[in-house]
Amino acid sequence: MSAALIVRSAGPGPSVQDRGRPGWLAEGLSRGGAADPLALAEGAALLRQPVDCAALEMAGIGGTFEAEGDLVLALTGAPMRATLDGAPVVWNATHALRAGQRLVIGAAEAGVYGYLHVAGGFATPLRMGSRAAHLTAGLGAPVAAGERLPVGAPSGAARPGLVLDAADRFRGGTVRIVPSAQTGLFSPEDRARFAATDFVRDTRGNRQGVRLVHDGAPFAAAGQLNILSEIIVPGDIQMTGDGTPYVLLPECQTMGGYPRIGTVVPDDLPLVAQAAPGTRLRFRFVGLDEALADYRQRRQGEAARLAAGVRPLVRDPAGMADLLSYQLVGGVTAGDDLGEGE
Amino acid sequence: MTSAADPDDTVRPDRFPQTVPMGLSGMLVRFSDRMDDAANRAALAFRAGVEAEAWEGVEETATSLGSVFLRFDPLRTDHDALAERVTGLLARCDWYAAKLPPGRRLWHIPALFGGPEAPQIEEAASLAGLTPDAAVAELTARPVRVLTIGFAPGLPYMGPLPPHWDIPRQTALTPTLPAGAVVVAVRQVIIFPTATPTGWRHVGQTGFRGFRPEAAAPFPLRAGDEVRFHAVTAEELHRLRAEDPEGGGARSEALR
Numbered sequence: 001m002s003a004a005l006i007v008r009s010a011g012p013g014p015s016v017q018d019r020g021r022p023g024w025l026a027e028g029l030s031r032g033g034a035a036d037p038l039a040l041a042e043g044a045a046l047l048r049q050p051v052d053c054a055a056l057e058m059a060g061i062g063g064t065f066e067a068e069g070d071l072v073l074a075l076t077g078a079p080m081r082a083t084l085d086g087a088p089v090v091w092n093a094t095h096a097l098r099a100g101q102r103l104v105i106g107a108a109e110a111g112v113y114g115y116l117h118v119a120g121g122f123a124t125p126l127r128m129g130s131r132a133a134h135l136t137a138g139l140g141a142p143v144a145a146g147e148r149l150p151v152g153a154p155s156g157a158a159r160p161g162l163v164l165d166a167a168d169r170f171r172g173g174t175v176r177i178v179p180s181a182q183t184g185l186f187s188p189e190d191r192a193r194f195a196a197t198d199f200v201r202d203t204r205g206n207r208q209g210v211r212l213v214h215d216g217a218p219f220a221a222a223g224q225l226n227i228l229s230e231i232i233v234p235g236d237i238q239m240t241g242d243g244t245p246y247v248l249l250p251e252c253q254t255m256g257g258y259p260r261i262g263t264v265v266p267d268d269l270p271l272v273a274q275a276a277p278g279t280r281l282r283f284r285f286v287g288l289d290e291a292l293a294d295y296r297q298r299r300q301g302e303a304a305r306l307a308a309g310v311r312p313l314v315r316d317p318a319g320m321a322d323l324l325s326y327q328l329v330g331g332v333t334a335g336d337d338l339g340e341g342e
Numbered sequence: 343m344t345s346a347a348d349p350d351d352t353v354r355p356d357r358f359p360q361t362v363p364m365g366l367s368g369m370l371v372r373f374s375d376r377m378d379d380a381a382n383r384a385a386l387a388f389r390a391g392v393e394a395e396a397w398e399g400v401e402e403t404a405t406s407l408g409s410v411f412l413r414f415d416p417l418r419t420d421h422d423a424l425a426e427r428v429t430g431l432l433a434r435c436d437w438y439a440a441k442l443p444p445g446r447r448l449w450h451i452p453a454l455f456g457g458p459e460a461p462q463i464e465e466a467a468s469l470a471g472l473t474p475d476a477a478v479a480e481l482t483a484r485p486v487r488v489l490t491i492g493f494a495p496g497l498p499y500m501g502p503l504p505p506h507w508d509i510p511r512q513t514a515l516t517p518t519l520p521a522g523a524v525v526v527a528v529r530q531v532i533i534f535p536t537a538t539p540t541g542w543r544h545v546g547q548t549g550f551r552g553f554r555p556e557a558a559a560p561f562p563l564r565a566g567d568e569v570r571f572h573a574v575t576a577e578e579l580h581r582l583r584a585e586d587p588e589g590g591g592a593r594s595e596a597l598r
Contacts, residue, residue, distance in 0.1 A: 022401070022402065022413075024495070024561075025411065026389075026402075026405065026491065026564075027495060027496060027560070027564075028491045028492040028493060028494055028496055028497050029495040029553075127555055127556075128555065128560055137494070138536055138553075139555050180363075180365055181363075181364045181370045226376070227375070228374070228375055228377060228408055228409075229406055229407060230409050231368075231406050231409070231411035233364070233368060253492070253493050253494065254404070254493065255406050255490070255492035256493075263364065263365030265365075288363055288366070288420075288421055291366055292416055292420055292421075295366060295416055296416065
């Protein structure tokens, strides 16, 4: 029997995600896929496997998992407190999970979406070319307690005890936006005010999009109520009826009639998706030429750059309470490098 | 198109068609900013024109009621290069007068109008100034065109219905209508692919599924197709649904 990950308990609505299902916009299905695509790429680099392997996306809190067969796994995205048979394990790292061992992933310390990857990827059924659950479209379903997630054949390249320095995108910040189809319907004054406003991620948000709140006047576009519905895409910032922005994420609808003040550039969208409720965000308009140049530069050798950032997880033996009880390169730490204790 | 970076130049409300950037990897070609049959036909024809060109870097196209969206790979092309090609193609003919693209189908879809399974036909007919019988006769007399598909997967906006069908949405939402429900508002008809809350009025019921995730062709309808409703009794609808759980007895033929 091939290996599998058994889900003993799970937080709210974890789902299997990959890079989504592009190409169905004309049929009304948005791309979907991981809310933080960079976390998928990081998991692939850590496990030395293709970036299209499916992973488990966990929103806010993880769950309890057991291995059926020996697994190598990686943890990326929003850092969550995790233990393996009771011993703390490092985030953004690979670990061995042997048959019967128990991995417990707790709440996110920052950010929203954490990812559990396995060497070989999850081999759940392909639907319309992807394993990604598209919850708003009714494609697939959240992963529930008791479920057995089959694991694909690993390449053999994955090793436990590797770590990656991940870009911190879990605490909000400034997000770059470029013009969208209705940017010109907003007055120059309102666009300037938009770029000067501190927004806070509202409690309302999911894989479709997140609502932002701010102090001060609402933002309205000319002819706001009479806009003919047009295609909308992830990253678009819709100004909803009450004049508060709503940033669209991978499971957004495909058409909408709310005016859009701009579109978040793809490399900055994880900052929005990973903003937990209460996180501060600001927006900065950049020209298309500048945004394109930056996008192209980042794509050059991206996979190789991520792979080059993967290094052995080494710990300072002086910090270990009982040196003999630890594998020196095993991904298990004494816990004091994870910040405060329980 | 050096203007792309300046938001003030991205919308010129007096002139159509307009070509505007939509984010880093998108471009919108807008034929109207209001519901207009000629603009919808232009969008359908122009999208087929773009598909036929198979431009380098264009990964996906889609229409809405009055516009065409092009998604491209920013590593292979950019807004300036694409805008130039779009402008050239726009100039090639009068797209508002262009023939609808080939490959469209005419669908015949059995539908039950009225009764407990489609309870708002009287209300909708009254708003359109018709008797319920006359309303059903108009809804079944001739095909409606799939103007666009979207909002939800496989959800077709069909029309245009005659002007007296310009009835508003309800102010209150109906909490949920079943899959296959036929609803009307603003000169348009929708068949819901899945159970949906709505402000549109529930005038008919079909056994037609517009989204079939497990099927080889998950989306039976395409923008530009025509749909003709055929009134059936409740008994016929139930029999058709039992015989054909996904299609509800619908059949299609090629349009020439």
